[in-house]
Amino acid sequence: STQGLVQLLANAQCHLRTSTNYNGVHTQFNSALNYKNNGTNTIDGSEAWCSSIVDTNQYIVAGCEVPRTFMCVALQGRGDADQWVTSYKIRYSLDNVSWFEYRNGAAVTGVTDRNTVVNHFFDTPIRARSIAIHPLTWNGHISLRCEFYTQPVQSSVTQVGADIYTGDNCALNTGSGKREVVVPVKFQFEFATLPKVALNFDQIDCTDATNQTRIGVQPRNITTKGFDCVFYTWNENKVYSLRADYIATALE
């Protein structure tokens, strides 16, 4: 099912390029699934992308700047003429240097009329930045409307910060029981979504009460703008100072 998948063309999430266009109103602009023109305007062109050259070297290629997981390709004929693609092959590239042929270039079944949409689910998801439909056989002319379905993408943004420090001879160096030192940290810029924060020690200066090391560091009150870095110890331990770095990553 295409439920929960991204319609790449409909969402304007890719660049589109074609091998040739029949003319200026038969271009990739008209290639989205179910593209419909105004029936009475005679100069708004075709309800499909239509190639100019009609041979097996024609194609339409969708390019993304971020890698995508392609799950399915949908094909449809031309809405305003008896032109459609009856079979095609799929080519794709992840690094945009090397290209691969899906099923070793074997023909994928296309459509047999103007408006019926035929989905082809890939045998396994295709990880790619660019993907192309290469018509192999057709009825009347190489004309098609199409869609690529991909998994939604996650973007991650990471910020790193160094040297969160308790200070010398900090409050953990006296007393006993659970004690903490809180150091507020501000991110370099505000995240768009709530980040996860990893903390680690990069300097440790502490005693080992009865041969037991007891030190910890935790983020508290994480917001998109920053967090409180909580250094702590417990029992009889004395801690002269601790220093930590953070790695904060937000997904969306």
Added chain:
Amino acid sequence: STQGLVQLISNAQCHLRTSTNYNDVHTQFNAVLNYKNKGTNTIDGSEAWCSSIVDTNQYIVAGCEVPRTFMCVALQGRGDHDQWVTSYKIRYSLDNVTWSEYRNGAAITGVTDRNTVVNHFFDTPIRARSIAIHPLTWNNHISLRCEFYTQPVQSSVTQVGADIYTGDNCALNTGSGKREVVVPVKFQFEFATLPKVALNFDQIDCTDATNQTRIGVQPRNITTKGFDCVFYTWNANKVYSLRADYIATALE
């Protein structure tokens, strides 16, 4: 104010798709704010995007592959005709699966002449990958020039490296006072901007002189290509070996 914001269309930072185009010289190519043609060339088309079908199902959609924070939309009429959009609604999507309507689809006031630009600042910033203008009412024809204003984006690139090691029985295991072991580290690939580097211990083998642990690790001489990883101890402490991992992130 739009000061400091990104003009998305003007900067070619988005894909543009339209529901229909009047013909091949009335497309999204002509949709940018203040688009002007050559007055004496009769075939360079409209000073606006002009739909072919004229009804409330028309739209122009801008798609970005990285999430953006949309602050404002600007609308303008067609420069070479008395055609403009008097009201419209905004739709948007962050995941490109679910779409939302700004103000529940309520009409936003458009323009009342050919060339006056009317900005609409969103009630709250809209976080989205794709955003669309849907004209609701118009003067003579659905024709518009437009712009989307977003916050500038920050991209982060992160590289992680494991197992930076002092070696067995390292120089920190003899002597006293401040001592260090420097391990040069090269990133897998060169960063475009200077990264921040976080370091953490992932193995510790040290004595506790007079019950005090004293170890630290710090990056030094950070460049886009690598850094020196400095392991150190001080006082009378002896350290047989230390091992660290790094997380380096560059923003731009």
